[in-house]
Amino acid sequence: MAKQQKQTSMAEKEQYAVLKYIKEKILKDFPDASLINENNKTVNLKIADSKIRLKQSFDLSGTFPIIYTDDIDNVLHVNEYIETLHNIHEGTEGNENLYTSLKTGSILINGASTDLIFILKNVTKGFLEVTGKKYEVSAVVEVNPENALLQLKLGEYEFDVLVENDQFLVILTPDYDENTPTSIQKEINNDALNIQLEVTAIHKSV
Structure with a gap:
């Protein structure tokens, strides 16, 4: 025994x-x-x-x-x-x-994987470095191993961005309240898509 x-x-x-x-x-x-x-x-x-x-x-x-x-x-x-x-x-x-x-x-x-931590760092950097705009990153909330919710602000408009570390790409999904004008949403969506492509290229390159 x-x-x-x-x-x-x-x-x-x-x-x-x-x-x-x-x-x-x-x-x-x-x-x-x-x-x-x-x-x-x-x-x-x-x-x-x-x-x-x-x-x-x-x-x-x-x-x-x-x-x-x-x-x-x-x-x-x-x-x-x-x-x-x-x-x-x-x-x-x-x-x-x-x-x-x-x-x-x-x-x-x-609660976050080391992969996601690096991705969040680059996503945050991407928003802060958008030419001609002043994005502010307020907080990172609702952290899970491979996704997290970023709270941001552009001018007077606050919005969230869900950041997902998928197997083959990084996905950014902005979410707005009902008071955010469509033109502002379109602007942010375009910036988020560009950042998504840049961060995916960094983290998911073959």
């Missing part, structure tokens, strides 16, 4: 190797990071005065790991660490199992 428990424990450790690797990388990359507590499935870290929680689960097939990251103070964003997590598999080529798990798995930060 003891032998069977030991085998189960070793199997669990291998199964949650992705969580362990990400924990150790964060502790290594942040000099002021420390471990609060952990078990096989969950890790609680502290970076300076901020707390970060990592929890590993799997997709519905039980094959691909998913790391859920709660980062209330956005420490990972502030320190521009998202790209590191997005490319977390790089440098692990010598460990085939770990490399495959990291490359095929997903990391969600405050």
